Amino acid sequence: MAADRQRPVSPHLQIYRLPMAAVLSITHRITGIALALGALLMVLLLIAAASGSQVYTAVYPLTAHWLGQIVLFAFTLALYYHLCAGIRHLFWDAGYGYELATVRRTSWLVLGSAGALTVLTWIVALAANGS
Numbered sequence: 001m002a003a004d005r006q007r008p009v010s011p012h013l014q015i016y017r018l019p020m021a022a023v024l025s026i027t028h029r030i031t032g033i034a035l036a037l038g039a040l041l042m043v044l045l046l047i048a049a050a051s052g053s054q055v056y057t058a059v060y061p062l063t064a065h066w067l068g069q070i071v072l073f074a075f076t077l078a079l080y081y082h083l084c085a086g087i088r089h090l091f092w093d094a095g096y097g098y099e100l101a102t103v104r105r106t107s108w109l110v111l112g113s114a115g116a117l118t119v120l121t122w123i124v125a126l127a128a129n130g131s
Contacts, residue, residue, distance in 0.1 A: 020107045028085040031078040038075040076121055081114035 018026075048059040062068050088106050091097045097106055 021103050024085060024107055024110060028082060028089075031082040031085075034075070034078045035082055038078065041071075041075070073118070073122065077114060077118045080117040080121075081110070084110040084113045084117075 045059065045063065048056045063072060088097070088110055091106075097103065
């Protein structure tokens with residue numbers, strides 16, 4: 001083989017754009033892992049609350065800090081995203097929604113629903129907290 005021969009460039013992420021359904025599928029798996037880790041954090045917070053006011057008072061500033069709030073917001077978003085994507089997968093398991101137009105529409109529906117549910121949850125939580 002000649003070294004100067006032109007060969008096709010193999011497709012990679014700079015050339016090939018993943019379909020939205022593939023990105024959402026990968027994200028569904030990532031949020032599943034994030035939820036498992038977030039569940040450990042929630043268990044630790046519940047243990048602190050059950051251990052008494054002194055322990056919870058020591059842990060509370062971590063969740064009240066702006067970085068803790070971002071982590072909790074991301075956990076909420078991951079929870080709702082995983083729920084909405086899981087519901088879509090249930091419809092797929094039942095044999096519905098395989099048409100390309102429906103896949104595109106439900107992809108945006110999953111993203112919009114997860115975002116809207118997250119924002120609504122935080123509005124209600126902050127209003128109940130008086131913040």
